[in-house]
Amino acid sequence: MPHPNARLTVHGRRLLIERVRAGRPVAHVADEMGISRTTAHKWVRRWRAEGDAGLYDRSSRPLTTPHRTPADVENRICELRRERKLGPARIGPILEMPASTVHRVLTRHQLNRLRWMDRPTGQVIRRYERGRPGELVHVDIKKLGNIPDGGGHRIMTRQQATGNRQATTDARQGGSPVIGYSFVHTHSHRRPHPARLQRDPDRAYVRPYSSNAERAEALADFLHTYNYHRCHTALGGQPPISRVNNPASQYS
Structure with missing residues (x-):
């Protein structure tokens, strides 16, 4: 960024x-532009040596x-x-x-921010954006416990939750109080639909249901909200929908 008072x-x-x-x-050119001949010659020399850069x-x-700080000390801190x-006060x-x-x-x-790190490995999380659709495909599968009608143990006592599990099981197929699991797939698609750009399975634990x-x-x-309004650091603060050139129904 040029100096705020720079002539050029x-x-x-x-x-x-x-x-x-x-x-x-x-x-003559330096006089017209209000700069010294030394400055003018400096930029001419740089242009001849490096071109436009x-x-x-x-x-x-x-x-x-x-x-x-020496490199070995920096490595020890890291x-x-x-x-x-550990934080700075303890290191x-x-x-x-x-x-x-x-x-x-x-x-x-x-x-300096723990939330920027992967806790198990300590590696810095690198957010990125691929150059074209389908260049890299991620597939994550998350196992979620099904919730019995009326709620589970997260919002009521164990005894009440067990009763809800039994009632839900009886209403569906009968038998022992086993509700089962659901599997949520998170993936990037070659031609993403705006409502399926990203799924966040951890959303299932934001509040009890x-x-x-x-x-x-x-x-x-x-x-x-995630696809149309949430800012993403990997996209320069823009939502995922900003990267879709032709969303469904855009030209209908």
């Missing part, structure tokens, strides 16, 4: 090069940082974070370092 933007630098290439003296601002980061899930005393320094190291390695039908009704509302 990238467009201005291109204009400078065009005028110089037209055969005009660099000193040389007209963009370079990083102001120093080539060397003598006082940066290991403690991944393996023991600091272990390594005899200020907590603020530990926090900067964790931020540099994108480990009194029956399978109630949970199924809540899922439909969640799918709409």
Whole structure:
């Protein structure tokens, strides 16, 4: 990003090069554009050496940082974070370092937020978006316990839940109070329907439900919110529907 008081933007630098290439003296062009001859010659030299890429601002980061935390210490900080899930206030005393320094190291390695990590492995979760439909297909299967009519043990006592299980089983097929399971498939489709762009099985545990039908009704509302309104970091803050070029019924 150019300095806020800079005379030249990238467009201005291109204009400078065009005028110089037209055969005009660099000193005259510099005077017209309100910059010094030294600055004008600098951009001309960069353009001749690097082409159009040389007209963009370079990083102001120093080539060397003598006082940066050594690499082996940074690795040790990252290991403690991944393996023991410790924060800066606890890692600091272990390594005899200020907590603020530990926090900067964790931020540099994108480990400063535990929610960004896969808890079992300690690896940073990388969100991504594929270039074209069907390039990569994910299939996840989640096993969900069916809910007896009237509710299960999450919203009432075990005795009441057992009674509901028996009543639901008797009403359906009879026998012992076994409700069974449902399986939810999460997948990406080659030509996604807007209402099926993504299913989140963990939605089933957001709140307790009194029956399978109630949970199924809540899922439909969640799918709409997830696909049309929820911001996704992998999509630059946009909902999944923004990546569908021709949703169903768009041109009907």
